[in-house]
Amino acid sequence: MGNSASFGGAGQKDSMKKSNKLEFAVKMTCNSCVEQIRSSLDGIQGIASVDIDLTTGSVVVDTILPSHEILRCIQTTGKDAILRGVGGKEHKNLGAAVAMLGGESGFSAVGVHGVVRLTQIDETSCIIDGTIDGLQPGKHGLHVHECGDISNGCESVGEHFNPHGVNHGSPENDQMHRHAGDLGNVEAGADGRAVFRIVDPILKVWDIIGRSIVVTDSEDDFGLTANEQSKIDGNSGQRLACGIIARSAGLFENSKKICACDGLTLWDEKNKPLAGNSRQSKIPQQEPTASRL
Ligand SMILES: [Zn+2]
Helix, strand or coil: CCCCCCCCCCCCCHHHHCCEEEEEEECCCCHHHHHHHHHHHCCCCCEEEEEEECCCCEEEEEECCCHHHHHHHHHCCCCCEEEEEEECCCCCCCCEEEEEEEECCECCCCCCEEEEEEEEEECCEEEEEEEEECCCCEEEEEEEECCCCCEEEECCCCCECCCCCCCCCCCCCCCCCCCCCEEEEEEECCCCCEEEEEEECCCCHHHHCCCEEEEECCCCCCCCCCCHHHHHHCCCCCEEEEEECEECCECCCCCCCECCCCCCEHHHHCCCCCCCHHHHHCCCCCCCHHHHC
């Protein structure tokens, strides 16, 4: 296991126990805030350490849990938090990327949409951490596709990323018996939300920048059904939502507080559209942004 902390979690594969560090920006004003955050994360299985810096508003959590679960714990204190960076144990940045998933309706709150973050914590561990909303309850295939062309929506991103020219398979298989892009299934709960954290030994962040991630309507059968399509995409069906994989900030690389382009603070931006007229219209007018930091 090398540099990984040890965790409980019976039945988990060793690779799944590899932790990584998540850096959150949290609005904290005093030491009691720090204590509240600390107690919200206290005793949760899957957290190895928590470092809180009141001055910088930074909370760094070493964990094997999906970032969304940590965020939810912090938010039980009533404080707002944003995931700011993801990295490996030694603060090494071997590569981090993010994909915003949207479907035919774009990145709006209707339809299937989500965020998937990819972090290379060592040569053989790519962490795929994500939250996808708007799904039917149950299992859905998740795959990296060969290109990032979304000119015709999710239909133009090509097939599964397959550098070795082999058949589709399970993420548990070795690299000659799966596509590099085969990440298996994610499972949505009754609320339509899938929260996941996958540790993949084959995918490398540096190979997939500019490609895309797709979530499908059906469960991936890992190539085990006796039909031809199973060897191509695991009968995983229609592409529901997709997003281009873009390079992102690793741990402690993102010190942004105000967006240089339009003056929105980190906190103003949180629930704003990424672009478009409605973003402009939501820029607060009442006072200079910087004074509210
Ligand atoms: Zn595949």
